[in-house]
Amino acid sequence: MASSPLLSVPTELLLAVVEAIDDAASLRSFALTCKRARLLAEPVLYRAVLVTTGSQASCLAKALQQQQLPARAELVQVLDLRPEYGRDADVEALTPLIGAMTQLRTLSMESPFANYGYWDSSTIHGRWEALTQGYRALFLDAQCGAGLQKLESLTIHWSGDADRFWLLTEFKPILTLPALQSLTVSCAVLGDDLADALAAFAGTTPLTHLELVECFVSQKALTAVLALPRALRSCHLGIMRYHANPLDDYHQASPEQQLEALRQQRHSLQQLTWFDKAFAYDTDVRRVSTISGRGLHDFTELYTLTLDGASPLLLSTLLSECAPPNLDRLRVIRQDEGTILDHPTDSVAYARIPGIPPPIALHQHLPKLRHLDLVFSPEEHYDIEPLWAKPDRRERVKRLGEDYHARGIHLAIFAANRGSAFPALPVR
Template sequence: MVSTLLSLPTELLLDVVEAVDDAASLRSFALTCKLARLVAEPVLYRAVLVNTGSQASCLAQALRQQQPPTRAELVHTLDLRSEYGEDADLGALTPLVGEMIQLRALSMESPFANYGYWRSSEGQDWWESLIQGYRTMFLDAQCGAGLQNLTSLTIHWSGHTSRFWLLTEFKPILTLPALQSLTISCAILDDDLTDGLATFAGTTPLTHLELIECFVSPKALTAVLALPRALQSCHLGIMRHHRIPSTNCHQASPEQQLEALHQQRHSLQQLIWVDDHFAYDTDVHRVFTIPGNGLSDFTELHTLTLDGASALLFSTLFSECAPPNLDRLRIIRHDKGTLLDHPTDSVAYTRIPGIPPPIALHQYLPRLHYLDLVFSSLSRYGDRLWTNPDRRDCVKRLGEDYQARGIRLAIFAVFRSSYIPPYLFGEEVPVEVPVYRAEDAWFSPEMT
């Protein structure tokens, strides 16, 4: 059977190998002869997931077999998501990453990043030595040669002794020549990060940036957002769920964040902004202090996601400072009241409106076509949103009003687990479930 298969033209044989989704079968096929190995190994090593130390050790041993083509050169995607307690040999892979000259996507996650294990009293001192190996990989030009073609990098790290890590120690990742997507969490971006970055301003190909649960100084944020030639997507989830780490630096305020974002106003298409400064702030007058033109000169911005009490929602979207070409607005509510309560049942949200007036959005966002309201609930199904028929009628009238102005109103409920972002390997990511759609006046049975 194998000999018959190998008699096929190489192009057809490659198609057959590409269609096999069982790694064990593909490995068995690769062991039959040299031709089978040459055809199968590029598929076997193209995307590698490692979540235990034993897997890392076995992979390192296989990659060290220097037979043409070198196996390390076959790896395009490397996902290091170690399980807690099963990660003692991950360091075996560190020196080999520099040989992965075709590496395009790299994900790295520490075993302590998982929130459920973070508070464990057990410790593994070797993790600091592994971090040092990663530092070497990013800082040493020779060791990091395999990162020159990297287009996507995700780092979710937390150490055993500290929840946060210093991005300054890994600064070269910000200026990798081919990097287009960067996602990092639980990092500290302090003023020291800015040294030498001005040289690269406006030169990097980065188009997508996520800073999740990061502590960011104004100076550092300005320097980082100055690097891309044309940033298209940005997620600023700055310290939304964690306590601010002990540091001498001040975190960037919403005003300073907006000022830094203005450097990418010519290209930014999607923005997610959730921030602790206003997430639970009941002083509405404070949010009108953002100076300048707001988002009015973000001409390419078409999708915007905000906290229900964000500075932008109050001081920008309901004024002439709104982005002129916005197509979709997503508003996320985190309180325990309902979306329609104004004032809400929660004392902390007595001055936060539920649904924006249709006429206000229509006036300042003339190109808006979609309004998504996301209600974040900590329980599995939460309270039923519209047990009262009058409230359902109110929602329906609002939906009709929006429809008349060309805006489709949709309301979602998010059913969450106890985990908080960043969402790690094997964790359940919160799911948005539609509970109301204006175009067909549909209400979810579970919410009525």
């Protein structure tokens, strides 16, 4: 193979050929032919790695431990750890080697039983504890300057060892990784104790995207976490809609407290997704909540707002002088089957349609709004075809769209199905 015509071509061309091969088995075969082929193929083979079973983790760990240059661990830039429940064990075999992946940019981690109710099993407890010990050491080492120094994106979908929720306090260094720009966590508990020692990092982290999915968050913790980024651009506050409070000792931040904590990023926030348990379904949205302070008026950079659940606080804010002045797109996600579209669409009735802001009010308080998206997303499986089955509904939707269009607002209506898994699939 050393005298093969293929290996006689310039290195740049060989690299282009290797990059174009999307079959891992073929690349492995090529890498085994000679040293030059290995040096060309392995950076592509190890650049992005997906692990779904313990046997894959064990094989990868053995490969990374082989003593040869360049070190294979340093070739990994994307690592996706999503072990399947019920498959072979030994997922933890890979954990000690993550810290040696000095070029790692993106890391995704999922509990092997994140969506299974088996936390009380003693077998499960042992497996999860072995994994979390390794993860805990990994992030503590990162705080000391070893490993993960170039990590830019971190996604964690975990559970606890005896409950659906896990304590972010035990992994506090996650929040202050030196290069981290995007952080997504689900089913995490952010209690008051998390705020300890974070004050020293206020306004210093490069985080631009923060996503909390079905998390318990106290007011003190949320205030401390949102104080960390120098300039947060995107925030997803998905705080405990579907489950009871996992910690009786803490009080979950109220919508008003969440908004107050978020004000720390009003100078830079461009996109906000907001979950709220208190749906504005059965009342006039102009009178459902009292707005404290200036609301979103000082969020001059905010151009996209998604309300998942039609928050009464946020809807009230949008229909007042506290609205964000430069908002371009508003998306309202409702957990129903579109029955509100059966309401008449004359101007008098708009205010009585639960959860749909009247066009004239949006035009008045959101002068730069150009897009309004209504998304009907039932929590249970639902056939979206009936959304358009009624002729009267189609006619009213048409009239509704015409009324918005006359005020310079483009109305789009979507239907989407979402399951009960966490994290939930995003609504497109």
